[in-house]
Amino acid sequence: MRIIVCAKQVPDTSEVRIDPVKKTIIRDGVPSILNPDDANALEEALKIKDNNPDVTVSVVTMGPPQAKDMLIECLAMGADEGVLISDRAVGGSDTWATSNVLSATIAKMGPFDMIFAGRQAIDGDTAQVGPQIAEKLDLPQVTYVTEFEIAKNLKDIKVKRQLEDGYEEIEIQTPCMLTAIKELNSPRYMSIGGIVDACGADADIKVWNAKDIEVDLTTVGLEASPTNVYRSFTPAPKGKGMMIEADGEKEQAKVLLTNLKAKHVI
Amino acid sequence: MAIKVLKDLCRGCKMCIKACPFQAIDMDGKIAVINEKCTACGACISACPFKAIEKTVDEDVVDLSAYKHIWVYAEQRHGELMGVARELLGEGHRLSREISDDTQVCAVLVGNKIDHLAKECYEYGADKVYLLEDEKLENFTTDGYTKVIVDAINEYKPEIVIYGATHIGRDLAPRVAARLNTGLTADCTKLDVKVSSYIDYCNKNTTLDTSSLDANDPDTGLKQTRPAFGGNLMATIICPKTRPQMSTVRPGVMSKRERNPQATGELVKVDVKVADSDIRTKIINIVKEAKERVSLTDAEIICSGGRGLGAPEGFELIKKFADKVDGVVGSSRACVDNGWIDHSHQVGQTGTTVKPRIYFACGISGAIQHLAGMQSSDIIVAINKDPDAPIFSVADYGIVGDLYKVIPQIIEEWDNAEALFEASQK
Structure with missing residues (x-):
């Protein structure tokens, strides 16, 4: 059985701050990380591999050359193979174009049984690429997976899918696409041996360009993307608020409530 | 471009x-x-x-005029319309009138035996309802719903289709967009069609220099504004070359219209074709969890706790506070990650976007993701020990102090607010 995991290297958006004067993003020192939901996707694939030695796990990603570091991390966690698509021709792709690139890559990688992806990446938060890859590859999908169980035949799968007010239990067969959320599991750490192997000369990490994956170049990149950025801006801060300075907590509470009442909000 | x-x-x-x-x-x-x-x-x-x-900008113009009217995916579960569907009907109504006098807003109802919901759709603003009913559509499945919606879009050619960004809308919409080879913008918080309306919005709420935009521009393409990059950046996305233009919209950010019990509209029963073999997943069970129902989206008052609580027990005080003020308990991501409280309470970029009348941020420093999810609240009250906490930059009222001392006083004085206010007027 071969499992493909879709992953993305993302800036750790929780470390990002806005420069209060220039209103621009301060990105100095913001680390690049394996997208959190994707780590859950990889962990679930590795758990299947733990129980079934014949299973192989391949990680695929699209990004700049340095996304290779993230693939090394995935291999150090236990993945067997990593594939990076890096090409200026695919830069600026929206989700539709990105799914064209990744589905072409997966098709090029050869037969597989299952694709695991994170629900969404923390830099874009769209949750669109997983379902759109599934559509291009004509696979059934379940998103927001919180529990996963696979039968001994490695074909019949039972999952729980999170809803806002509960969950669904769903049966699905391979081949299929599942997208993981953090409730699914706790991703393992890299192992020392894994790190050594992943950094070694025998580590199976491939870097491909658009030509390698034989993708139709009119369906990828900025030009081909159906959506474009019209304008972008930083959100305007609100007017300055009022700091309540009063003698003691009781007085503070009183001043606050007086003000809230004056504003007709309570 | x-x-x-x-x-x-x-x-x-x-x-x-x-x-x-x-x-x-x-x-x-x-x-x-x-x-x-x-x-x-x-x-x-x-x-x-x-x-x-x-x-x-590439100038090649594609004929998109065959596409007309705004569709709202009127999500229903178990025969009940979702709140976001009502909000989107209100928003769709507003946008349709901005596009032209003869542009309609149409609700798309998919399910089994749900014709009773059509009236509710009219009452919240729909001019027309497309009814897609079949036994196999009783519950949402990606395969079944994608097929019938794509067929209907191909037949009736709407100009715009909007979906609620629910767990179902975010599963369905990307699949529909990929099959139609059109664009989709996720989790929008603002939609505009007229350039002049977009300029007004930007001038009021953003730092964008709008001098390059022309208020008389006849363009009525959908301008879809959403937070990006963890909420640090707002981006307005357009879909100039393909139709329909599609968005998912965050629940709780659009305003529903006042319900008009006299409203009627046109019902179109769509002939759906869906076979058992089309649906490749099988739903065994749908479980509503017995856990405490938190509806942050609908809350008028939210009392949120953050890392500054220091311990999971801190939520007992927050709960007491919320009970007193008839509010709902919210949380920052840090507390959820620490396992202090369930994810369903999380406010912010990866949790729920809220806009209550009053948002009490207690011991919340104000990471940008959190701010992205609550800064459109009418009034924000921040209580924090650290006078430099970023939360104070968005707060209308700030109290620097120990929340364990301040909150009990607010609870105690809450019922006296009227008297306190009257006393202050003398």
């Missing part, structure tokens, strides 16, 4: 590099060069003091 540096004007000042959110600009000697990370967001254009960066 692409970003171009005009080499003869570039002075190598690197202002664009600082402004770029995507590290998409490098220096080649003394000239800025756009690299493959560019998303054509345009942040660099206004940052350039020498007008050396411009956006090139």
